[in-house]
Each structure stands twice: as structure tokens, then as C-alpha cells.
Amino acid sequence: MKTTSRIAAWLALFFAFSGLFIYVIAPDQATPTFVLLGLAALNGLFFGIVERRTVVRAMKTRIAVHGTNSLILLSVFLGILIFVNLIAFRHKQQFDFTETGFYTLSPQTEKVLRSLPREVKMTAFFQTESQGKNVFQDQVQSFLELSDKIDLSYVDPDKSPAITKQYGITTYGTVVLESGKKESKIKDPNEENLVNGILKVIKDEQKVIRFLDGHGEKRIDDSDNPGLSTAKEALERDGFKVEKLLLLQTGEIPAGTQLLVIPGPEKPVLAEEQKIIETYLNEGGSIFLLVDPQSKFGMEELLKRWGIEVPETLVIDPLSKLFGGDYTAPVVSQYVVHEITRDFTLATIFPLLRAVKPGAAEGIEVTEILQTGVNSWGETDMAAINAGKAQFNEGIDLKGPVPIAAFASREIAVGNATQDKDHGKEQESDVTKKSAKRANLMVIGDSDFASNQYFNFSGNGDLFLNTASYLAEEENLISIRPKERKNTPLMLTRAQGIFIFTLGTIIVPICVLFVGARKWWRRRRL
Numbered sequence: 001m002k003t004t005s006r007i008a009a010w011l012a013l014f015f016a017f018s019g020l021f022i023y024v025i026a027p028d029q030a031t032p033t034f035v036l037l038g039l040a041a042l043n044g045l046f047f048g049i050v051e052r053r054t055v056v057r058a059m060k061t062r063i064a065v066h067g068t069n070s071l072i073l074l075s076v077f078l079g080i081l082i083f084v085n086l087i088a089f090r091h092k093q094q095f096d097f098t099e100t101g102f103y104t105l106s107p108q109t110e111k112v113l114r115s116l117p118r119e120v121k122m123t124a125f126f127q128t129e130s131q132g133k134n135v136f137q138d139q140v141q142s143f144l145e146l147s148d149k150i151d152l153s154y155v156d157p158d159k160s161p162a163i164t165k166q167y168g169i170t171t172y173g174t175v176v177l178e179s180g181k182k183e184s185k186i187k188d189p190n191e192e193n194l195v196n197g198i199l200k201v202i203k204d205e206q207k208v209i210r211f212l213d214g215h216g217e218k219r220i221d222d223s224d225n226p227g228l229s230t231a232k233e234a235l236e237r238d239g240f241k242v243e244k245l246l247l248l249q250t251g252e253i254p255a256g257t258q259l260l261v262i263p264g265p266e267k268p269v270l271a272e273e274q275k276i277i278e279t280y281l282n283e284g285g286s287i288f289l290l291v292d293p294q295s296k297f298g299m300e301e302l303l304k305r306w307g308i309e310v311p312e313t314l315v316i317d318p319l320s321k322l323f324g325g326d327y328t329a330p331v332v333s334q335y336v337v338h339e340i341t342r343d344f345t346l347a348t349i350f351p352l353l354r355a356v357k358p359g360a361a362e363g364i365e366v367t368e369i370l371q372t373g374v375n376s377w378g379e380t381d382m383a384a385i386n387a388g389k390a391q392f393n394e395g396i397d398l399k400g401p402v403p404i405a406a407f408a409s410r411e412i413a414v415g416n417a418t419q420d421k422d423h424g425k426e427q428e429s430d431v432t433k434k435s436a437k438r439a440n441l442m443v444i445g446d447s448d449f450a451s452n453q454y455f456n457f458s459g460n461g462d463l464f465l466n467t468a469s470y471l472a473e474e475e476n477l478i479s480i481r482p483k484e485r486k487n488t489p490l491m492l493t494r495a496q497g498i499f500i501f502t503l504g505t506i507i508v509p510i511c512v513l514f515v516g517a518r519k520w521w522r523r524r525r526l
């Protein structure tokens with residue numbers, strides 16, 4: 001009987017280790033694992049019943065008592081670790097120590113994900129054990145934690161060719177986004193592309209932004225430094241449709257224009273064109289005007305009627321010179337509180353900037369948006385600037401902080417009104433009664449900040465996109481865009497390289513060997 005019990009004990013150990021081994025190498029094979037562990041338990045139970053006296057006698061020995069105490073302490077320690085792990089799992093906290101915060105979702109991404117109007121189906125086509133899938137899983141986990149409206153599923157193109165063919169997938173790592181009747185395919189599923197893809201599929205309509213042309217404005221089809229092709233591409237990534245508009249040809253601002261951008265006209269906008277633009281505003285449209293210093297754009301009177309003044313000035317900021325820039329290119333890092341600049345902390349640079357002052361107009365609300373530093377001023381003597389002798393003159397120049405951007409807004413009544421003669425008051429018809437619209441006009445005293453040359457400088461692009469999104473009534477896009485990975489290698493001098501090599505390769509190993517030899521020598525003498 002003892003021989004049989006010993007065989008059962010060895011079999012229990014063999015089956016237990018075999019089951020654990022299969023679980024480690026093939027965790028999806030649950031049936032063989034449970035069968036082996038069940039056999040191990042039966043053999044162990046048989047051994048315990050047959051050798052119960054030996055087991056009880058062994059449990060009373062001193063070694064068994066100390067072993068039991070150690071087992072209890074170990075169980076308590078493991079229980080504490082499990083409890084701490086459960087708390088950490090339920091209350092996740094991520095720490096991103098990269099220079100640009102690359103692994104932290106941008107505020108724009110969080111805003112979009114938290115405000116999804118409907119469910120978005122995300123199908124990721126990755127090979128089962130590919131490295132790309134692991135990287136994508138780490139990245140998309142943050143998306144899933146922010147929104148419960150994202151339905152994620154994985155498809156292995158090699159194992160599911162029918163589904164792969166149905167979606168028209170030709171490359172590994174493609175992610176398909178679906179919502180309603182819209183679909184978008186992302187071949188490079190980084191944060192920015194995923195957010196842009198989500199925006200495309202959740203929008204039922206594509207809003208149109210048109211850029212005025214024909215007066216020397218910066219062009220959206222110009223890829224050189226002065227052009228706006230980068231701004232156009234950024235707007236399209238945010239889901240807008242971007243087109244040029246030549247008023248002299250169309251004679252009107254087409255219906256469906258959500259925003260009209262006038263990017264730095266160098267020649268006067270004709271009176272007939274201004275009348276069309278103001279009519280568009282009076283009907284509840286939105287205008288984004290960028291005006292440069294010394295430009296003869298001819299819209300000063302229109303702006304005054306909307307409570308905005310653009311005096312002929314050039315903003316000078318001596319602090320910009322101290323930081324290696326040009327004193328005629330102020331850097332703005334503090335913003336007036338507004339929906340456009342909410343949570344905005346990035347610096348923006350404005351080459352050749354003019355002042356834009358809030359004025360007074362009945363029924364129009366005007367707000368300063370941007371101001372330069374306290375040491376800056378608005379220079380009115382252009383000859384002094386050209387001669388390099390610009391200095392602040394009290395009573396003539398504008399003392400800083402100088403306002404450089406203003407936002408004017410007016411509520412526009414929509415619907416017909418009928419006059420109640422009996423009561424002498426105006427009443428809205430029940431048939432034509434509608435909600436009021438708002439006409440918006442944003443003026444910034446520089447157009448170069450949005451050009452290809454400066455668009456990607458710090459917060460320039462985000463400021464332009466935030467303003468356009470706000471004016472186009474897409475407030476969920478007002479935030480900071482996702483960051484790009486930044487390559488910042490550590491550059492060492494020759495002396496630093498020699499020091500690190502000597503310390504890590506020679507000195508530290510010698511110290512370790514010396515301490516070990518000393519310990520060995522002391523133990524040898526005992």
C-alpha cells in the first residue's frame with residue numbers, strides 16, 4: 001500500500017507541473033490544463049487518505065509548525081499584494097515622462113471622446129501575435145477608458161480572409177471606423193489619425209470653410225512659406241471642407257458657408273464685395289479676418305460698424321529681441337479668458353503685428369482675445385522703425401499691453417415678426433418663430449502666424465484651428481491637438497563620454513570585485 005501511495009504522490013506532482021506547464025505555453029488550451037490539475041488533485045487526495053497517520057505525525061513536528069507559520073505569513077503578504085493590485089486596477093494613474101507628453105492624450109482627444117453622440121465601431125486588422133498589435137492595444141486602451149461608445153474588435157487578416165476582403169483591407173495594421181452610414185480607414189493608427197477618423201464618421205454633415213481670394217490674400221493652394229496649404233490640410237483633418245472663394249466671379253457668398261476666412265488682403269476689398277460680406281454677417285454668418293500692418297485692405301469702416309478698430313501701428317516688443325527673436329515679432333504667452341483660448345497655454349509668435357482695438361457699436365458685444373506683453377507698444381512712426389530708432393512716445397503710441405485680436409458678436413433674429421396693433425407691441429408669428437442666430441467677426445492683426453512657415457510653431461496652428469472651429473460652431477474641436485513624437489538624442493562631449501565609459505566599465509566593476517574579494521578573504525580566515 002505504501003508503494004501505491006508513493007506512486008500517487010509522484011503522479012500528483014507530475015500532473016500538477018504538467019498542467020501548469022501547458023497553461024504557461026498555451027493559456028487558451030483550458031481543457032487539458034483542468035484535466036491534469038484534476039488528476040493531480042485525485043492522486044493527492046488518495047495519498048492523504050492512505051498516509052493520513054504519517055501526514056498527521058509530520059504536521060506535529062517542529063519543522064511543520066514553523067513551515068505553517070511561514071505559509072500563513074506568505075499568504076497574508078500575497079493577500080496584501082493582491083489587494084493593492086486591485087486598488088491600482090480600479091484607480092488607474094498614468095505617468096508620462098516624455099518631453100512632449102507623447103503618451104498622454106491631448107485635451108482635444110479627451111473632449112472628442114467624452115462627447116461622442118453615438119457608438120463608433122472600431123475594427124483593427126492585426127496579426128494575432130504581432131508587435132504592432134501590442135503597441136496599438138496600449139494606445140487604444142486610453143480611448144476605451146474615456147468612452148463607453150467605442151466598440152473595439154480585432155481581426156487577423158490571415159485567419160479571417162472573408163472579413164478582410166469585405167472591408168477591402170490590403171495592409172496589416174489598418175483600423176476601420178464605422179458610425180451610422182459613414183466609414184473611415186486608418187492605415188497609420190496613431191492618436192491624431194484615430195481622432196480625425198472618429199470626427200469624420202460621427203459628423204452627419206461636412207461644414208464648409210471658404211477662403212477669400214482676389215485681393216493678394218495668402219492662398220490655400222500655395223505650399224511655399226507664405227502659403228496656407230498647411231492650414232488647409234489641418235482643417236480638412238478636422239473634418240471641414242475647404243474651398244476658395246472669388247467674390248468677383250460668384251457675386252455672393254454661397255449658401256452653406258459656415259465660415260469665411262479673409263487671410264491678409266493686400267489690396268482693397270471693393271465696396272460691392274464689402275456689401276456682400278456685411279450682408280452675410282447680418283444674416284448670422286461668421287468672418288475670420290487676418291489683417292497685416294500697412295496693408296490697404298479698405299475694410300476699416302465696416303469693422304468700425306462692428307465695434308472693432310485697426311489703427312495703423314506696428315507692435316514692438318523689446319523682450320522678443322532678448323530671446324533671440326525680432327522686436328517686431330512679439331511672442332504672446334498670456335491670453336484673455338474666452339472659449340477660444342480656454343486651457344490654452346502654448347506661446348504664439350506673430351511676425352509684423354498690428355493693433356486691433358475693441359470699439360463701440362450698438363447691439364454688438366466686443367471682446368479682446370489676445371494682448372502683447374506690458375513692455376510692448378504700438379508704434380505709429382513707421383519711418384522710425386525702418387531707421388531702427390523706434391521708441392515709445394507717450395500720447396502718440398499705444399502703451400502695452402497692446403490688444404491684437406478682437407471678437408465681435410451680435411444676435412440676429414430669425415423669422416418674421418408681426419405688429420400687434422391692439423397692444424402696440426411686436427409678436428413673433430407661431431409659424432415663422434425660430435431660434436436666434438449669432439453673427440461672429442474675429443479680427444487678428446497678423447496673417448503670417450497661420451502661414452506654412454509659422455503654422456507649426458508652438459501654439460500658432462492650434463490658435464488658428466481653435467478660432468476657426470469656434471466660428472464654425474464646432475466647439476468640441478477647441479483644444480490642443482495631439483503631439484508628435486520628438487527625437488531628442490543625448491549629445492555628449494568627448495570628455496563626458498570618456499567619464500561615463502570609465503565610471504561604468506572600469507571603476508564600478510573594480511569596486512564590486514574588491515568588495516567581493518575582501519568578503520571572501522574575511523570568511524576564509526574564520
